[in-house]
Amino acid sequence: MAALQSKALAKGETLFRDGDDADCAYVVEVGEVVILANVSGVERVIGCVRAGEILGEMAMLDAGPRSATAIAKTDVRLTVIERDQLVSRLASADPVMHLLLTVLLNRLRQQLHPELPPRDALVSSDAGLIRIKLENELRAGLGAGEMQIYLQPIADIYTRKIAGFEALVRWQHPEKGLVRPDLFIQLAEDSGLMVPLGRWIVHEACRIAQLLEQQSNKAGVAHSGAFISINVSTMQFRDPEFFDHLSLALSETGINPQRVKLEITESALTDGEAAKRWIKQCKALGVRVALDDFGTGYSSLSYLHEFDIDTLKIDQSFIRKMMTDQRSRHIVEAIIALSKKLSLEIIAEGIETQEAIDVLQALECQYIQGYIIAKPAPLSAYL
Secondary structure, three states: OOOOOEEEEEOEEEOOOOOOOOOOEEEEEEEEEEEEEEEEOOOEEEEEEEEEEEEEOHHHHHOOOOOOEEEEEEOOEEEEEEEEHHHHHHHHOOHHHHHHHHHHHHHHHHHOOOOOOOOHHHHOHHHHHHHHHHHHHHHHHOOOOEEEEEEEEEEEEEOOOEEEEEEEEEEEOOOEEEEEEHHHHHHHHHOOOOOOHHHHHHHHHHHHHHHHHHHHHHHOOOOOOEEEEOOOOOHHOOOOOHHHHHHHHHHHOOOHHEEEEEEEEHHHHHHHHHHHHHHHHHHHHOOOOEEEEEOOOOOOOHHHHOOOOOOOEEOOOHHHOOOOOHHHHHHHHHHHHHHHOOOOOEEEEEOOOOOHHHHHHHHOOEOOOOOOOOOEEEEHHHH
């Protein structure tokens, strides 16, 4: 291996910037380097690299274009490591290469600084490597059309006629097959991918709902007028461009806004004034709002007083327990009664047995959703 080079930076000096084509990594010998990235249009500090740690450009952890700027927080001295010194035959955009390079850089860090304890951060563990690889693949998959919308019907409790669908995202991975959302939604949130993914979900869900409506009108089948319910994450809720993209989805698909229902959780309502403005913008577009997992927050009842909600979805934890726990049954009964008084639609989630349906019918619940009606399925199941 060729001799390692040294580099010095004065405080405030830029080491590399978004778009630079440098092909190396650095060991920070003295000082500290801050990493900034553009996240949803805002430049934010996403990390600091201190003496003894490896500083790899974002391309080394990210299969996409570089998206970060590294600036010296103090006077800094670095050891420069040329990429071809470490990996001569892996010069490709394959995310696996970036992971291997990261491992090698970690090992080099231990060689240069044996006095430091083994690093237990993200890139030094098998689980962390898998997570980084999955994030790279998720980013690539979003651009490659690997995401799919699955539909789970919401039915009238008395007639079992489908009243609407909840749009649920699935990832059709080219090697792993269908990836469950619990394996990638949080990853999308943590990596900042939830905003572009959420925009795609909104547009695709509206497109699918409108397609179902058109097919229903042609064939005279039962899905005519069915609403589409779309989950909105906290990150989407805070996206300043959310309504611009929602308006675009409504206009491009031609769907009646009244058939679009946005599901938010109680955590989105903690900032009361911001939540009121958000709901008001929904109403201005003609879109309805549902409060998901109702009953799990600390101020559930006050939310009904403060916010112009259209639909309540009873959290499935109450539904599961109400068959054996009298307290849970009373809570479900009270939520349904209150919803009727306030002229709110009510949906019970997680219905899996006829016994639960019988109880909910007796309590005059309107709609049900769960495996006893149907599991989530692709659009083709309803065409």
